Amino acid sequence: MPAERSDAARNRERILSAAAELFDREGVAHVSMARIAESAGVGKGTVFRRFADRTGLIEAVLEPRVARLRTALTEGTPPLGPGAEPAEALAAFLDALFEFAWENRALNRAFEHLGPDAYYANPVCQFWIAELRARIAAVNPGIDADYFAHALFTAMRADIMDYLLSTRGMDKERIRAGIERLAGSVQR
Amino acid sequence: MPAERSDAARNRERILSAAAELFDREGVAHVSMARIAESAGVGKGTVFRRFADRTGLIEAVLEPRVARLRTALTEGTPPLGPGAEPAEALAAFLDALFEFAWENRALNRAFEHLGPDAYYANPVCQFWIAELRARIAAVNPGIDADYFAHALFTAMRADIMDYLLSTRGMDKERIRAGIERLAGSVQR
DNA sequence: GCCGAAGCGGACCGACGGTCCAGTTATACC
């Protein structure tokens, strides 16, 4: 597979940064593919050539932020990285995942909107959920770790957190505290 | 406001039953307004005259099922109806709400898809959440009942339950058990 | 400088939710 041509690479960057800016400024749901193309100064066909479809583009915008957390998990220092005592490892991961989910609410909303199969089954979410399941099982081997991993992951969905923030007037720390208490139910 | 004309009432029933059947058989997301009209044997304009928009039609299909549970809550016998001891009242409501959410997964999926503001803020969900909040607060006045009401309600979303069922192979009782344990975290 | 492959852009497509309005029909009143 030959390397990307220079004009193609330039357009990829233009599209990614235009998309990131529009998504951030106006909310993912309100930005059409045509507007991204226009704002990036390319044709719509070019956008679909670089990123197979809308989902692919959103994934590509999210990717660098995902990579940071994933690296901290697999290669970082304890308690987030490997080697910590189980309860601390779970608490650290929950906290890091919460921060990630909070920061990237806008993008995550778009994924959630694709439907549960596309959302929960997408590779990034699968990775978070698998990690969560493993850390839960390490804390309490007798529990239904698979269910609780999904339940805690669901509690960090962008749509519910956005609603609690904007309509119910809760703040970030109140939501974090709730999730932590919820996570307490996995203890023996 | 004069009563509905007889032809209008007949068409309302036709549309409702056609919609209920199609939603049930093919999943709400895959049924367009045009197909409902066709299947009911009326024009598309008629559908939009009876039910303001897609959301209104879905609400109307769900309404009778909502009414049954609401009545049991406000006028039924304890522990679901008023008068029971707090912990039992909460457990009974959680169980009834779970049954309701499970039975009506297909319709609820459609609401969830409208976005968090339309979903959580719609009158039916508001009622469930308010009831949940009151029963949680009765069990443990010191807890953030508003957050936990939303969190437990979220655990019963149709999209997550559908995913756990069809893709993760969990069954109804396993999910119910998980939610019950999650609900344990509201105890003092 | 030549040439084939890769990239480009915007006209085009089908599907959707929702609107409009000219023609039709039920009903209240005489």
Added chain:
DNA sequence: GGTATAACTGGACCGTCGGTCCGCTTCGGC
């Protein structure tokens, strides 16, 4: 029974969307 009228009807129509297609342009190895 006849008539006036307000409500109802249906399907053509609209704007928007994600996604495709393809004739033309540009890049980069030779």
